[in-house]
Amino acid sequence: MYHSVMDDPLQAASTLGGIVHSTKVFREQMELIARDYNTLTLADVLLFVQGEKEPPTRSVAITFDDGYADNFEVAMPVLDQTGVPAAFYVVVDCVENARLPxxxxxxxxxxxxxxxxxxxxxxxxxxxxxxxxxxxxxxxxxxxxxxxxxxxxxxxxxxxxxxLDAEFRSAENPMMTWDQLCGLTRRGHILGSHTMTHPNMAYLPDADLQIEFAESKRSLEERLNSPIDHFSYPCPALSPHWRDRTVEASAQAKYRTAVTTNGGPVRRNHNPLCLRRVRPTKDIEGLRWNLECTFLGRSV
Ligand SMILES: [Zn+2]
Structure with missing residues (x-):
């Protein structure tokens, strides 16, 4: 569960806080995963939980939330060099308005x-x-x-x-553009929805919930001209960030997988609409530890 990759993560300390990986660490983590683990796409994960595909043991899928510009500019070249596929979940309004979540x-x-x-x-x-x-x-x-x-x-x-007289402004677009999103899919990566406006879906009234699920899917499909099957529940504040009602609404909106920020492995027969993920630490051995603990069934 990645968010952002930059040469100097401190440059985003006042906006993104602690969710940024340095390019150096991210590269080393992708090299570790390419070398010591097997990689899957989210489409493979869906087939696995449905019992239609048996991936090798110790398989890992990479995801990115939010849709920051560095996902295309910094992370994608590393992913492509190491041969690791990823899924990128974007917030539609942020792409549309070139604005941070x-x-x-x-x-x-x-x-x-x-x-x-x-x-x-x-x-x-x-x-x-x-x-x-x-x-x-x-x-x-x-x-x-x-x-x-x-x-x-x-x-x-x-x-x-x-x-507070403090509005974030930047000469550069902090989010990926529609062209960059198309570029990701052309290189075989998967795009998914991370809602229209990044609310906590478990705390929304029904009408807003429908819009966040359905309208983001429709907009992405229209702009990218391809089906959007995958969703990531934002976890911006409060707990939980998904409930049974949220999962039902994601099924009604015709998503095929949805990921949470809850830690743990994905097993066969798990509900594909509330898949667990693993937090990537900011070092190499920490990531290896988290992955090994996860394979043993411990949440980290
Ligand atoms: Zn998010």
Whole structure:
């Protein structure tokens, strides 16, 4: 379960936080996987859980969430050089508007603002002097924002950016373009949906839930001119990030697989609409440890 790969992960500390791998470590991890493990596509994983394919033992599938520009510019060349296929789950509104997903925008606003307080809509005043205070206010805003989708979410986020006078701007598009997404599929990688606007799907009203599942699938299929079968449930704040109702809605939207951020192996006969994943550490031996523990059935 990867997100972002950059030469210098610290350059994104105020937006993406700790989800960035360095190019060097990512390359070494892909070399490890290509050498000591077998690689699968998400399509292979589906056939496996359905009992239609028996992959070699110690098989691994690589996924990327969110759709950052570095997935195409930095990660894809490494994947192609090492011969490792991956699935990339993108947030449609972020691609369409060339804008970071909302958790990155809020992190930037709370961590870089020069304001000394944040007034929550209910009147609560949050001091923003120390790192801990900024972090506390950021996490509270995330808990509220993750339950919103679409225009209401955008209103919430841009309201905070305005109040804190700290809107993230960048000369370069932080997200992949439609052309780059087509480039990924041309090289044999799989594209999937990570919703329209990155809410916590377990906390959404039904109407928003349908839009996030169905509209993101429809938009991606239209722009990329190919079927979108795979989904990744965002996990931006609060717990859980999927429930039985969420899984049913993903089936109704005709997804064939969906991945969670829960740790653990995928076994035959697991429900393909709530597949577990493995967190990649930021070093080589840690990744090997997590994979070996996972193969033994332990969640890490
Ligand atoms: Zn995400």
């Amino acid at each position: 909302w958790p990155a925008r809020l992190r930037y606003a709370f961590y870089t603002t020069k304001k000394s307080t944040w007034a929550e809509s209910n009147g609560t005043l949050w001091p923003l002097k120390s790192f801990e205070q900024r972090d506390g206010a950021f996490l509270k805003a995330c808990d509220d924002c993750c339950q919103l989708a679409g225009a209401r979410q955008e209103q919430f986020v841009s309201g905070i950016e305005r109040d």
